[in-house]
Structure formats: C-alpha cells, structure tokens
Amino acid sequence: MSMQTLENVAQQWQTSVVESIINMVNAEDGDFGAIAKLSQAVNDVSSINKMIEFLCNHPQCKRAFEERPRLGNVDLQLLHQLPENTLGYAYANHMIKNNLTPLQGNFGDSNYQFLAAHLTETHDIWHIVTGCDTNITGEIKLEAFYVAQLYASRFWLALLTKNLLKAVVFDIEVSSKYMDALTEGWLMAKQAKPLFGIQWNTLWETSLEEVRNSLTISN
Template identity: 40%
Template sequence: MPNPVAYARTAWRMVRVLRDPTQLQDILDLAGVLAPPIAMRRLVERLMQHAPAAQAFIERPRLGLLHLASLRTLPEGTLGRAFADHLVENGLDPDALPYLEAHTDEEYVRAHMLESHDIWHVLTGFHTDVAGELGIQAFSLAQVGSPFALGILAGGLTNTLLYAFSERDVRMRAIVRGWLLGRRARLLFGAPWRQMWERPLAEVRQHYGLDLAAVEAVLPGGAHPAQSC
C-alpha cells in the first residue's frame, strides 16, 4: 500500500532541491526515486557490455578510508595530491559521505559512483558550484547513462528557469562540456583509484582520453554576460 508520508517527504525533498541544488543529503535521498531498481538493473546490464566495467563488478574496487594528510605529501601534479587539494580547498570532508554497502551489482554502482564523484571533478576540471555539478552529471550521463544523472540535470535546468535564469549560459556551457568529455573519454566506471594516487594527473587524463583542451577548443569562448529578461 502506498505510503502517503513517504510520498510527502519525497515531494518536499524535490522542492528543496529545486530551490537549492546544493542540498547534498536531499539529492542522495532522492537516488531511489530517480534511479529505481529496474533502471539500476538496466544500467548494470549496459555496463556489463564493457570489459573494464565487467571486471570491476568482479573485483569491486572501493576507495576505502582516505588519509588526507598522507595524500597531501604526494608530489604536486599527482592524482592523489590534486584530489586531496580539491577536497581541502572546497571544504569537503570525505568522512562526511555515507559509506554505502555493495553486496549487489546495483549497490556497487551507487557506492562506486558516490566515491568517485570528486575524483571525476578533479579529472574533468569542473568546479563544485552548481554549473560544475551539472557538468559532472552531464559527464556521468554520457559515460554510463545514469538515470540519476538525468534526473539531477532536469532538476538543475528547472532551478535555472525558476531561480537562476541569469546563469543559463554558464550552466549550459558546463552541461555541453561535460557531455562532450564523457562521450569522448574511455569509461571511468570501476577504475581502481587507490592504485593511481601516485600517477601524474596528466597521465591519468591521457589514459582515459580526457582531452580537456580539445573539448574547450570546440566550445564557444567564456560565458556571455548575463542579460536581463
């Protein structure tokens, strides 16, 4: 029997996210609505068609505990150092993220994508503002066809229409940039990030076909000045 209280809570979370797309906990709580079990099963089936992803479902690499102090001792320019600097500069606490169990393939997708989110920020060069987050979701949609990413993009565009129309250019540019990067790059899903901390960031980007300069070259120059509507 449908639970009206649960429906009301979900609706309230959706309203809050539409008004403020930075509400991380509300976004995480909506994961089951934006990506229901049948959609997650289809996502797993699509990923299984890629050899690296199929192997990841067997090995299930996880990020594990992060020691920021140790990562920040790595040489500048390494993936681990860039990731740690990204977390510190944006006031992000990796311990604040919920640890998701991964007993099934669907659970592993959710867990790995959540753990990889800020690593993808580093690799793609997206900031953590709303435009950058929309760019990452466009990248995720292009890479793995995530229904969750599509739902967040829909919410972000609705927020732009209703509350932040002056930011339409910069947000749309980020979405296009993320889509192009995701379509051109090799699949990042299932990557064993802990084994790459000491590798140069530029080398990791090259390995996965993340040519940021090439994508920037096909995009229009910086965002146009905001126009009143």
C-alpha cells in the same frame, strides 16, 4: 497484480519523482537530504539493471562488478605530501581546500549496492580527473558527464533537470552558462574512456596529466 494496480503504482512513482524534483528546486544547492530523497525516488530497479547491463559491456566495468574494488582508507595529509602534479596530491588538495572528507559508500552484496557505493566514494575523484569545479557550473558539467557515461542514469539526469528548472524559475540569465557546462560535460564524456570501475588508489602517484591522457580526457 492487476493492470489497475500496476497503473496506480506507476502513477504513484511518477508523482513521487515530480515531487522530489520540485523539492530539489526549492532546496538550497548542496542539500544532501533533498538529494538522498531524489535518489530514492528516481532509482527504480528496471533502469538500474539496464545501467549495470550497459556498464558490463565494457571489460573494465564488468571486472569491477566481479572484483568490487574499494578506495580504502584515504589519508589526505599523506596524499598532500606527494608531488603536486600527481592525482593523489590533486585529490587531497581539492578535498582539503573545500573542507571535504572522503565520501563513504555503503557496500553490500548486490550489484546495485556496489554501483551506488563505488560512485559515491569516487565522486570527488571524478571531479579532479574531469577538471570540473565544485561550483554550480562545474557540478552541471560533471552531471552531464555522468549522464553520458552511465546508461539510464535517471538520478544524474534529474539533477540536471533540477538545475535547469532553477534557472527557469529564479535566474534565466544563467541559462547560457548552464547549457555550455552541460554540453561540455556531455561531449567530454562521449570521447572519454569509462571512469567507472577504475582502481583509483593505485594511481595516486601517477601524474594527473598522464591519467587524463590515458582516459582521453582533455581539459
């Protein structure tokens, strides 16, 4: 492939990323179609490989890529019968209260497919463990947490960028609130142990406080 061709490919990729972010700015919050297009645009092979390499420096994360833990079928009604202080109850209550169903990851044979699927199906558990709400500031806080814990996480950084651009364009008054949420999520992630690769379904009956303490997460 010629140098000119490589430059053209890079330029096309950059244009696609910018267009996807602009589309996200114009879309309603929670537009999963726009989010999927953004993910496809920003997740290049090079940065994903760097992310996987970074994660594999931690034994828990490396083992996850080898064993590929699955969350399995989640019975929210059954989990909702657990004691109210448990992780399982907190997760089920969060899902039921927000009328959500557990996200299903598309698991395949590659490390990339596992990475994407594992993050997808455990996303709402990360909400619970970090204490990040599902409102816009809670999402920004969790996005910053992802950026700090996942090296070269272009997708989560793009989502943060989208939210900051929305503040610039539509409501500058929320900028301080957004920056506070970003800072809190970033600092929380820096002091916390990795959440990636945890076999969460073995912890349903464990108290949420105990889970957070074991991960050095203060909320």
